[in-house]
Amino acid sequence: MSDTRVIAVKNVRKSYGGFLAVNGLSFDVDKTECFGLLGPNGAGKTTMMKMIYGMAIRDPHSDGSISVFGYDPLYDELKIKNLCGVVPQEDNLDIELNVVENLDVFCRFYGMSKSATRDRIDYLLDLMELTDKRDSKIKALSGGMKRRLIIARALVNQPKLLILDEPTTGLDPQVRHVIWNKLRAMKKLDMTILLTTHYMEEAFQLCDRLIIMDGGKKMMEGNPQRLLKDNMEHYVLELKSAGSFGKVEGFLKETAANIGSTTEAATKEGVTDKAGNDEGAFGEAVNAETETDETETIEAETDEAASKKAVIRVEHMEEIVYVYSNDPEVLQKAVCLLKGEDYYLRQSNLEDLFLKTTGRALANAQ
Amino acid sequence: MPNNPPSFLTRVFAIWHRHVRVYNKFLLSNGLPPFLEPLIFLAGIGLGLGRYIPSMGGVSYVRFLASGLIITAAMWTASFECTFGTFIRMEFGKVYDGMLAAPISVRDMLISEILWAGTKGLFFSSAVLFIMFVFRVLPVSITVLVPFVGFLTGMMFGAISLFVTSFVRNIQYFNFFFTGFLTPMFFFSGVLFPVENLPKAVRPIAEIVPLTHSVRLSRALCNGVFTPDLVIDLLYIVAATFVFGYFAIKRLRRRLID
Ligand SMILES: Nc1ncnc2c1ncn2[C@@H]1O[C@H](COP(=O)(O)OP(=O)(O)OP(=O)(O)O)[C@@H](O)[C@H]1O
Ligand SMILES: [Mg+2]
Numbered sequence: 001m002s003d004t005r006v007i008a009v010k011n012v013r014k015s016y017g018g019f020l021a022v023n024g025l026s027f028d029v030d031k032t033e034c035f036g037l038l039g040p041n042g043a044g045k046t047t048m049m050k051m052i053y054g055m056a057i058r059d060p061h062s063d064g065s066i067s068v069f070g071y072d073p074l075y076d077e078l079k080i081k082n083l084c085g086v087v088p089q090e091d092n093l094d095i096e097l098n099v100v101e102n103l104d105v106f107c108r109f110y111g112m113s114k115s116a117t118r119d120r121i122d123y124l125l126d127l128m129e130l131t132d133k134r135d136s137k138i139k140a141l142s143g144g145m146k147r148r149l150i151i152a153r154a155l156v157n158q159p160k161l162l163i164l165d166e167p168t169t170g171l172d173p174q175v176r177h178v179i180w181n182k183l184r185a186m187k188k189l190d191m192t193i194l195l196t197t198h199y200m201e202e203a204f205q206l207c208d209r210l211i212i213m214d215g216g217k218k219m220m221e222g223n224p225q226r227l228l229k230d231n232m233e234h235y236v237l238e239l240k241s242a243g244s245f246g247k248v249e250g251f252l253k254e255t256a257a258n259i260g261s262t263t264e265a266a267t268k269e270g271v272t273d274k275a276g277n278d279e280g281a282f283g284e285a286v287n288a289e290t291e292t293d294e295t296e297t298i299e300a301e302t303d304e305a306a307s308k309k310a311v312i313r314v315e316h317m318e319e320i321v322y323v324y325s326n327d328p329e330v331l332q333k334a335v336c337l338l339k340g341e342d343y344y345l346r347q348s349n350l351e352d353l354f355l356k357t358t359g360r361a362l363a364n365a366q
Numbered sequence: 367m368p369n370n371p372p373s374f375l376t377r378v379f380a381i382w383h384r385h386v387r388v389y390n391k392f393l394l395s396n397g398l399p400p401f402l403e404p405l406i407f408l409a410g411i412g413l414g415l416g417r418y419i420p421s422m423g424g425v426s427y428v429r430f431l432a433s434g435l436i437i438t439a440a441m442w443t444a445s446f447e448c449t450f451g452t453f454i455r456m457e458f459g460k461v462y463d464g465m466l467a468a469p470i471s472v473r474d475m476l477i478s479e480i481l482w483a484g485t486k487g488l489f490f491s492s493a494v495l496f497i498m499f500v501f502r503v504l505p506v507s508i509t510v511l512v513p514f515v516g517f518l519t520g521m522m523f524g525a526i527s528l529f530v531t532s533f534v535r536n537i538q539y540f541n542f543f544f545t546g547f548l549t550p551m552f553f554f555s556g557v558l559f560p561v562e563n564l565p566k567a568v569r570p571i572a573e574i575v576p577l578t579h580s581v582r583l584s585r586a587l588c589n590g591v592f593t594p595d596l597v598i599d600l601l602y603i604v605a606a607t608f609v610f611g612y613f614a615i616k617r618l619r620r621r622l623i624d
């Protein structure tokens with residue numbers, strides 16, 4: 001195969017008794033790329049991953065397909081698994097065996113020779129900084145150690161594709177950063193990585209490309225920096241109470257009015273349905289899914305970037321009010337009006353985009 | 367890019383090896399009972415009941431019973447392994463999920479479970495046989511082949527137990543299998559007395575249940591008396607292992623793979 005795609009997923013569906021967990025998903029992962037699957041709980045990330053290594057069977061229909069290294073998991077499950085390493089969402093170490101035995105047993109699963117097994121285990125224990133836990137029982141390991149051991153186990157066969165389902169959930173920042181560094185090192189070794197995470201920072205740090213999915217569907221796809229740049233206002237002003245917002249509301253309205261507000265949303269491309277509720281200048285655009293959660297848009301054209309309209313978008317989440325804009329000066333001026341009230345002015349991040357895309361309120365599946 | 371997953375035998379024995387390893391971790395607590403149980407049996411039956419029943423089926427009662435208990439030891443251990451053991455590995459420890467991420471299929475894994483059940487059957491019946499040799503209940507002769515029947519019995523009950531496990535959602539339900547099927551079978555399969563002594567109406571049941579056929583093979587080897595219909599017993603065991611194994615794999619695959 002001459003093409004550089006390691007994974008090609010096309011229009012894949014998976015249902016559990018009438019419920020569509022994955023609904024027409026398509027994406028490609030290139031060689032040595034780190035690709036992220038993001039999405040709220042129940043979005044279908046784990047299900048998608050399982051279909052890739054044969055632990056779940058996609059719904060049969062003619063136009064859906066999965067190809068991993070050119071193999072279809074329906075028919076060549078073993079060949080795919082021979083080239084993959086898998087870190088599952090739930091720890092599934094063999095608690096009847098100790099640390100080194102867990103790795104040893106896995107090496108046998110790949111038919112590795114005794115000497116290759118010995119070298120590989122020594123290397124992996126060293127890599128994951130577990131050498132002094134070599135003979136420990138699994139129950140005696142901390143959460144972070146277990147996770148590192150599972151990653152080590154996923155690496156015994158020097159996989160070409162590493163599948164990581166929430167590798168760092170529940171781990172402290174030190175461990176998380178250690179794992180990130182190891183994964184970056186893996187990428188340099190020509191490894192392709194498929195990753196899910198709920199830590200936007202993690203996705204931002206590691207992923208070359210990602211998709212944000214919700215309800216089994218793809219909402220967005222791209223490089224994290226680019227996605228953020230293209231789909232999200234650059235700055236956020238967080239106000240801790242509706243009272244604070246009252247103090248700046250007039251100014252924001254006026255500012256928007258002063259520089260001329262328009263009714264057209266400027267930041268919509270790439271954002272599909274759910275997030276696309278920024279119609280109407282300062283209109284009461286209520287999120288279709290929720291009632292606590294409303295989004296308003298105040299739009300203004302700044303002098304220097306007349307072509308790209310500056311937008312002020314306001315979002316209420318219970319008491320907290322978020323004011324988004326590409327223009328830091330407008331937000332800075334608003335801050336001056338607050339006079340000692342609590343606020344937080346910062347650059348927007350992937351988490352803001354994630355929430356914008358998938359909504360702030362809980363859906364049933366979560 | 368050459369990409370050759372390990373061969374079928376490598377895969378099956380890699381898992382078998384894992385089970386052996388886990389078993390050997392508790393060598394004392396796992397390895398002693400198989401020898402203790404026949405000792406207790408000899409003390410209880412040999413000194414007690416044996417004195418009231420001097421002979422059965424043409425041999426001393428102790429010897430008659432011994433040839434059956436070699437087999438039931440294999441049956442019990444294989445059945446526990448592939449019911450409670452399998453269920454725990456599948457549902458609680460998620461050990462199977464770990465294995466299935468390696469180049470191993472559900473079929474490889476379950477065949478290995480059956481093979482492991484057979485191995486335990488072999489070991490347990492060897493232990494009983496060993497004690498019987500030591501106390502001169504059985505002669506050292508062609509009887510050394512009885513553990514092979516223990517192996518086949520272990521595989522058969524491994525397969526049957528996996529099939530049962532494929533229906534079980536709550537670990538408590540295994541009690542039905544043990545007290546509702548295995549224990550009654552113990553009384554109607556020629557272990558305690560020859561099935562020929564059963565009332566006519568019950569005889570067919572004895573021929574249907576699997577244990578009867580294993581016991582018959584064992585007894586033939588223990589007594590050195592062979593008849594052509596033993597081939598049927600052997601075929602029964604092989605067929606039952608394949609049929610139950612086949613359906614167990616089919617059903618458990620659906621449970622393990624979403
Ligand atoms: N075996 C199953 N049987 C029935 N429903 C299932 C099964 N596995 C997953 N689901 C459902 O499919 C949906 C997607 O689940 P999945 O585990 O893929 O989500 P996820 O994106 O990984 O979520 P999380 O972030 O919580 O891990 C959920 O609504 C879940 O309840
Ligand atoms: Mg998941």
